[in-house]
Amino acid sequence: MEKSSLSKLSPVELRHLIRNGGFSGQTSGLAAGFTQANLVILPRSLAYDFLLFAQRNPKPCPILEVSDSGSRKLQHFAQDIDLANDFPKYRIYRDGKLTAEVTSVEKYWRNDFVSFIIGCSFSFEAELLAAGIEVRQISLGVNVPMYNTNIELQPAGKFHGQMVVSMRPIPEAQVVTAVKVTAAMPRVHGAPIQIGHPSEIGIHDLAHPDYGDPVPIKPGEVPVFWPCGVTPQNVIMQVKPAFVITHAPGHMLVTDVKNTSLKYE
Amino acid sequence: MEKSSLSKLSPVELRHLIRNGGFSGQTSGLAAGFTQANLVILPRSLAYDFLLFAQRNPKPCPILEVSDSGSRKLQHFAQDIDLANDFPKYRIYRDGKLTAEVTSVEKYWRNDFVSFIIGCSFSFEAELLAAGIEVRQISLGVNVPMYNTNIELQPAGKFHGQMVVSMRPIPEAQVVTAVKVTAAMPRVHGAPIQIGHPSEIGIHDLAHPDYGDPVPIKPGEVPVFWPCGVTPQNVIMQVKPAFVITHAPGHMLVTDVKNTSLKYE
Structure with missing residues (x-):
């Protein structure tokens, strides 16, 4: 699909296209006006420390939403969503080293995964x-x-x-x-x-x-x-967790929430 | 000490007085201009769910600071502080029932306690x-x-x-x-x-x-x-945790942070 056609898609249309393998590129400029977000997926055993780290450092780590353990859904930032497929590209890290770049993390999914959806400039x-x-x-x-x-x-x-x-x-x-x-x-x-x-x-x-x-x-x-x-991401990689998934740089989640609604709540 | 003399004390002077058993009353109107805060102490096993609940519901549950596990100190809202003694009055809940009101929780302290310091109207x-x-x-x-x-x-x-x-x-x-x-x-x-x-x-x-x-x-x-x-507190008590400590209503932590600094960060 041409970039000009892509840019006319709504967030949910774009996520469907990505989910079905129709787009795996960077999301800059797509779904103009809608919030795009970073991803970190950690096992539940590291989730408390990371959530607390974000609470203490909200400027570099602004958490927009945290999934339930094992869930591939969100409640607030997107309704029709599959966290394991709706980012155009993911990175798999093992022991702090990048080992794969993939367009779906469905086959890696575990019931103890927690997805952190993080604000983006x-x-x-x-x-x-x-x-x-x-x-x-x-x-x-x-x-x-x-x-x-x-x-x-x-x-x-x-x-x-x-x-x-x-x-x-x-x-x-x-x-x-x-x-x-x-x-x-x-x-x-x-x-x-x-x-x-x-x-x-x-x-x-x-x-x-x-x-x-x-x-x-x-x-x-x-x-x-x-x-x-x-x-x-930098801080997490220094800890070298056994298994972490992130989005690939620039390949963000396109959410249903308008940028303007991220002004003071 | 007279209330009029009390009201002239700085936050740290007030905490010292409370810590040493010199004051166990309500804190309304004391240390004017400085933030006062609610307290919930939970075991680490419940801390992730509670921190996530607060992240998802920031309007009723605005977390100002979370202690390290087992620590009686804070980093940001007060420097010279003992979380086990610096609230004028605490409440002890067992299985969701109020069992004691005390001026120190030192003898109850456990290494797995996490203290949540919560914003107050x-x-x-x-x-x-x-x-x-x-x-x-x-x-x-x-x-x-x-x-x-x-x-x-x-x-x-x-x-x-x-x-x-x-x-x-x-x-x-x-x-x-x-x-x-x-x-x-x-x-x-x-x-x-x-x-x-x-x-x-x-x-x-x-x-x-x-x-x-x-x-x-x-x-x-x-x-x-x-x-x-x-x-x-209401939500926590519905879960009836085996052991929870809170402040007694109106008997708040007086912090070193000015109310005015709680405006947009």
Whole structure:
């Protein structure tokens, strides 16, 4: 199916297409206006520590919804959904190592799996664009640059580590607007964590991000740093659990919930 | 110590006094401006279900902080703290029945205890008063009226039930302000859940609240209903866990965090 036809599909139509093997690509720009989400599937034995870690670190780890143990359904973010098939691509990690990339995790499913649905900056980027702020990596068609920092997170049980941040160059005159727009969306990372002084958070070379692609910062622009959804995956992989499933980067769940409804509840 | 002298103490001074047996009364009006909090202590075996229940029902169950298993400390809401002694009064429940009211739970403490520190409407009432809105039960010196409703909560594991709400009569001209002020504080229950039509949520007799005291509604006033912190205790007691500790009503933890910092993060 052409991308232009794809972009006309509703969230549930898109999930059906993905579920039936008709689409396994990136979801950026699809089902415009609807929230897209990250996935982490952990066994129940690690779920309490991870939920507590997210409760203590809501900025990098904004939990949108948690499934019941063993369930492939959600209650709030999507009705007609199969968590084992509705992401276009999944990653299987064993002992902290990526071992497979697949379009269905049905054959791996276990009754003790808990699915964590985590907010994604796609939601606030839509709002930044609506406020007239260019989002550089979207203009350039590349991935957002992401950096490890020295910002210690609150540990919880097995999980601990430092925050990963994403960076977007913002014209000085629009920084306040960018803060206001994103601060209003705490369920998708919220306000920036640093404005203009990367070395303060342990970032010394903007040209070489730890994840994603570098983007140019033009004269008169300030690098602005937001808590990033790579953080939870990064923290989990440091623990090297025996078995973890995540979505593949950019291959998100398209939910039935509008981005605008993620503003203050 | 006189109440007037008490009210001059800082949060940490007040906790020291309580810890050393010097005060075991209600905390309403003490350490003005600082957040007070509810307590639920559960064994680790119930902690995941309860944390998930709170994640799914943040309006009635706004978790401010969760202790590490077995720890009597907090990280964020108070530094110099002993969770087993710093509430003026505790309640011990066995098999869902209140069996004791005590000023210390040190001798009951177990290594598998998890303490849930839960937001309290004291915080938003201070903001209502600051906005020039009378809070009737404070004016009358009685407890806030609370009602069972037919609002089903999202179940999680062992926990399920209906929301309990508190009611405050608000003059019609101030209802919008009351909504705005409390909506800005989602970590302490947030916006009202119903305005002016109690029968819509299953409340048929305002004169006979299920908990607390009735208060008069004057001509030109509207009954406004907020999600209530009695909900989590109510839901827990329905499960009749073998052993639970809570604070005694009105005998709250006085934290080091200002109410104003509970506005949007």
